[in-house]
Amino acid sequence: MDDRKIQIVIDSLLPLLKAGVAFTIPLTLVSFALGLLLAVATALVRLSSWKVPVLIARFYVWIIRGTPLLVQLFIIFYGLPSVGITLEPFTAAVIGFTLSVGAYGSEIVRAAILSIHKGQWEAAYSVGMTRIQALRRIILPQAARVSVPPLTNSFISLVKDTSLAATITYVEMFRTAQQIAAVTYEPLLVYSEAAVFYLVFCTVLTVLQDYLEKRLSRYSAG
């Protein structure tokens, strides 16, 4: 590698890191936090006996899982203005990613709740708890532990999916890489550098998953 290339790599380190920390990470965190709330709510509705809300929840999951995330982002950002709803790129991205995490996550949470032995519900009921109390105190804490590995999967996917926000003019890490590549004519170099940043972010999350799993498993054998 000649000096010029090394210089380009060094020069783009800071802008990429800045874009990552200031834009990619916040977008990921906000979308995941909101998405998780939506996922739990959707899962609880799916497991309820309210007929119409169950149908709405199923419809939502069906639409989101059945259409490409990129298309959804385009509809939200480029499509909605024609019906009078104009959103900032960040807002549009958060809405798109939240809906996505909510839909996929709801199936994870639903499966985790269903995996808890029916005896746990009965024990909770036998001491006089309502369904909500049983969920909050007994079932969800146990389901949370079961959901950590698959939810970390979603989280890691989301970190990478945020690069799609570049297509709706949100200047996150990948968009920044595109801009640098455009002026330096070194796409291989700059995009690879961006890839390494994504890899580092995801590795941190994997370490976090291990920690969380250990913490939550302190009460179970094996």
Place this chain on the structure above:
Amino acid sequence: MIRLSGLHKSFGPLQVLKGVDVTLEEGKVLVIIGPSGSGKTTLLRCFNLLEVPDKGGISLGGISLSFDGKRLPQKDVLALRKKTGMVFQSYNLFPNMTALGNVMEGQVTVQKLSKEEARKRALKLLVKVGLADKADSYPHQLSGGQQQRVAIARAMATEPELLLFDEPTSALDPELVGEVLKVIRELASEGMTMVIVTHEMKFAADVADTLIMMDGGVITEQGTPDQVLNHSSNPRTLQFLNRFVDDDRT
């Protein structure tokens, strides 16, 4: 007086209870025996509405409910459950809480007692079942017998008027059965009202004030343990009891 009258319960096409009447005085112990599939566990689960009967009535601790196949109001179900405690065959302790946490849970979440008050009462109950030193252990760190004793303390923590036991020793290693039966015997001698489903015939004979034999969804025999176990002339009862004689020989 606790009274169940004319209870019917079906699971799909399968009729599990076909008109069962039970009365039990406060402070007495009722033991239900019978072959598997006879409906004894279903009957027990009707006492706290883990199974809601299709037909019949329950009166317990000042609450009277009658069933007609419609959904019961949640407040009636909860009111009845607050009068009862249950011990399960497979313990069903909450694995995310310590032994102490398990015993405190109902007091804090359901009865809204303060944490300190609940802790005091829970510790007293753990002493009673001989597990004061295990208060901070999680269920997976306890033996089956210890878990079941914690489960008994948990069932008593909300001060129920009736304790229900669903084959409390069936999942235990034989050498651990004694410690659990000892606790139940103590409760009986203190005048706790209990309904117990069990296969331990000797224990049943010792602890029961009334013994009920169930078969095919009905009560086939009812009386003192001596009447049912030693002086029955009912061929089904004799056949059932004979199995246990055989068991003892092997």
